[in-house]
Amino acid sequence: MTPVIALSLFGIINLFLGFTFKRQSLQVVTLLFIICSMALTAMDWNHEYLWFGDMMKTNNLSINFSLIIQLAGLLVVAFSNGFGKDEVYTQPAEYYAILLFSLVGALLMVSFQNLIMLFVGLEILSVAMYVLTGSDKRNLRSNEAALKYFLMGSFATGFLLFGIALVYGSTRSLYISGILYNLSHTAPESLPSFLYAGIILMGIGLLFKISAAPFHFWTPDVYEGAPTIFTMFMSTVVKTAGFAAIYHILDVTFGGFQKNWIITVYFITIITLILGNISAAYQQSAKRMLAFSSISHAGYMLLTVCANQPSTSSNILYYSLAYTLATAVSFAVLMVVAEYQTGRTEKPENFDALNGLAKNNPSLAFAFTVALLSLAGIPLTAGFWGKFFVFTDMFNKNLTYPIIIAVLMSAVGIYYYFKGIISVYFNSGEIEKIETSFLFKIALWSACIGTLVLGIYPTLLKSIF
Template sequence: MTSFYWPDFTLILPEMILVFSALLILMEGAFLKQVSFRHSVHCGTLALGLSLGLCLFQFETGQTWVTFEGQIKQDDFIFFAKILVLAGATATLSMSLPSMIKENLSRVEYPPLVLFATLGMLLMVEANDFLILFIGLEMQGLSLYVLAALHREHLRVSEAALKYFILGAFATGLFLYGISLIYGFSGATNFEVIASVIRTESINALPLGLFVGLVFVMAALAFKVSAVPFHMWTPDVYEGCPTPITAFIGGVPKVAAMVVFLRLLLSPFILLYGEWYSLIIFLSMASMVVGAFAALRQTNLKRLLGYSAIGQMGYVLMGVAAGNSEGAQAVFVYLTLYLVMFIGTFACLLSLKGKTPEGVQDIEDLKGIATLHPKLSFILAVFMFSLAGIPPLGGFFAKLYVFKAAIAAELFWLAIVGVLTSVVAAYYYLKIVKAMYFDDLPETPAPSHGQLLVLSAEITVVLNICAAIILLFFMFPNVVLEMAQRAAFALRI
């Protein structure tokens, strides 16, 4: 019988906090009739904040543990990934409160679903075995499917959730088939055992089924990060879901999935770099091109940001394609700054009214609002300029690091495509800034045009923190760079 020692459980205290908090909130909602939605969200935010604090403390120790019979691994790489996931989840849950109430989505199951989805992401990034990775992937996926369908009274929401579920189930099938092939041809599901099998055999002697299994796993993860050609669900889900839920679905899960992508390819399968790097180059290049050009004709803000996210993941994959520690560091820097920009952008959108109760939907809803709300418009413009990669904002340095990593790995054509698509993408980001600053208010505006939907204390805090990080990154880059360097070094490429 396997024995678990108390130190094993201290290492997963953040996960235990999320489990017990989610169950407690559900039980309160089931047995106490007077529990308010605000109380449930605050409890969920507190649980995420406590877990984040514990992960920061664990990251500072700088130690590596392999626990639960080799099923779970904890090191600087994983702690930094968990910090990003928990920080993003904390911010999105806290700032969603006013909008969820306004859109009549104040349901007690919302905070537990966010907690369970976050728990699944933590399991994904710390998994040292394909079985644990699958459990985390499914826990995250099932929670996100329910979140996407939370506003099921609307046909558009139901349609988006159904697309998300069907394509997600297809990706799960690909993933399961991939790990079954890897297990069948390597005899193991543990990452370290698989790595040792690959090390002991010459590349030419490895069975073809192992490579095929890896391709299927990569395809499933490409779906999770919205990489082309597995991106079809992204614009529809972004547009169809309520804005506060899109803010969560569109940012945090992509960080977790990209970290898994990076860890799998640069740790157990790094010796197969010559076999998989061309696939990553294709995914990266296709995502950048499709993301840039497909967004040009979009007028719906969330749909535009969906295509933008596809392109942004293409830039991140450029760092993965480099296949070295410099590329891994660039990936972490990019994910950190992308998460900040994405959450900050949605915090701005959640603050404004549009023609509908859901708030701002189209670019025309932003026309002339700079005259009404100069501070909010300035912050949104900062995020748009940063996403476009304009110096000296954080987004410029994020792109700079992945370009440097690609050039160092002699992926010159990939870097050239990245630069060209950045120029194209700048057009639609600047189109949003133009609408705010250079377009006049509509002659017959809707009564709610340009009005603040709500600028709560939570949204104000998130906005100010995100804007400060993007604006001041060029002055204090070492805070993120050193953490990313430690995380990349933990891979021991």
């Protein structure tokens, strides 16, 4: 897979460029690297290839997921203009190289045809995130978040590996094609019972990565403690890659055994929706609110996985893109406001720190509002159609009670998302004009316009997905 090879080489090159290039130039170079990788990915459109000993497969579905992941990486790099400010404690080349390597892991997770390749991709992505979470070495919250993430992530990896071992023992293959062949040529009553345990254990390992309850406890602390730019990366790239892997495992590989895992996943989905939305409503920190919001959106996307309709894959892609654009914008605005408020208020990431943003920064306020409206699922934004397509899948599956719960939790979501909008426009406060870089503005408005365009013309990309 050429993008995987290219990003690996680009990451290594980036480390060496750190010795010769100016710190500010590395951001532009990294953006060009990701754009080049996206072009290589798009060149495989309408072609199916098997790579690396048939352990990876390129098709239109994996290409779409890969492009969304790389788009998220592109936005993160464009928003990361603060890497070069502290010349004593930071080296941008290291951060950008780790980001590129983590994208390699994410691409492996959306293209795997062998369970070992899934594990390798997951670990490449995870180890990079452990490092980036604790990258602010002078911040105790960052150190604590990295340790929590590492310990709980390692524990979740154990579940995944144990599940892979049980599946291999049941089907005598690690290849998806071999697993499907053996399952189709074996009577259901002849399959060992530990196969179903293996499916559940693999699901637990992946559900941890997308912050589904009850495996979500790490999320608010890690999101809050990590530097905001890396929190943005976690909530977009990691979640999209995780959902691509979950869909591939549950609906594609073991879709024929849905009755053995569907009750468990339904229970997890409902608990995720309730805990994520109710907890978010009580938060005073905008960053922790977005963390619990991320948990709730994992519940919405799990609903369409449970529905397992012909449109499920395209709905997950659309929801992932809508969520990525809105989340990147909301974290970007929160990041620049928190940087401005540091030293001026005790808690620069609280909703109070956003008071009066619209007065002198109308563009930031508008972008933040569009992002929150999309996350809330308000019409004329991409987030509305993302939820609409999910609810349509559930309706076609006759999932009455989950639909009711999802709609009620969406109403709760409107409440806590509008807390941010009220702070920006209606609460009294004084925030001076915040200067941002040209790349920051381009990325912010591109994501904001994309959210509105997809909300007005949802079929623009739905036909491609």
